[in-house]
Amino acid sequence: MxxxxxxxxxxxxxxxxxxxxxxxxxxxxxxxxxxxxxxxLRQERIDAYSSYTGALANFRQGQMDYWFAKYAGRLTEGESLHEVQREAQRLRAAALEAMFRAELLTPSAALDTLGRQALKAIDGIREAHSRDELEPARDASRSAIYEFIAASRRHIPGLIDPQ
Structure with missing residues (x-):
């Protein structure tokens, strides 16, 4: 037993x-x-937000190049206004693509709104018809990009928020 x-x-x-x-x-x-x-997910958000910010910066530069080509006659040799315009449009399409990717990965409607406002602020550069109108549009677009990237930090765990 x-x-x-x-x-x-x-x-x-x-x-x-x-x-x-x-x-x-x-x-x-x-x-x-x-x-x-x-x-x-954290890494994908970092990639998407930084890619979108980079695309916004490139699009902003493309809009500035177009504005100066159109209103200040600053074209490089052999370059036409149409070519500069097409490049600005290509950069806008790239920014839209990056925006869509960022929106798919963010849980925040407020961040989506900031991203769209940044794109719209950059579009405002093209609408300026004089230097006096250009300066506020440049400043607004720069501020909108910085605001988007600062807000995106809060949606990436582990990043230090400088605020």
Whole structure:
């Protein structure tokens, strides 16, 4: 009888040990998977927000180039106003593409709005008809880009917010 009791205790101990090991390993695996998923989302947000900001800066420069080509006659040799305009349009399309990617990854409607306002502010450069109108449009577009990137920091866990 003593041998049976000892064997039964050994079997139950083995089953209990195996069950506990399984539960702890499963919990660890779930935590690892959750961490990996959140880190990948974090990296994708960093990439999307920085790509969008870069595309905005490029589009802003393209709009400035177009404005100066149209109103100040600053064209390089062999370049036409139409070519400069097409480049500005290409840069706007690239900015839109980057904006859509950023919007897919952000949980914030407010950040989406800031991104769209930055794009609209850059569009305002083209609407300026004089230097006096250009300066406020330049300043507004620059401020809108900085505001977007500052706000995007709050949606990337682990980044230090300088505020």
């Amino acid at each position: 003593e041998v049976v009791a000892t064997s039964l205790i050994a079997v139950l101990g083995t089953l209990l040990g195996s069950s506990l090991t399984y539960l702890f390993q499963r919990r660890t695996a779930l935590r690892t998977e959750q961490f990996t998923r959140s880190e990948r």
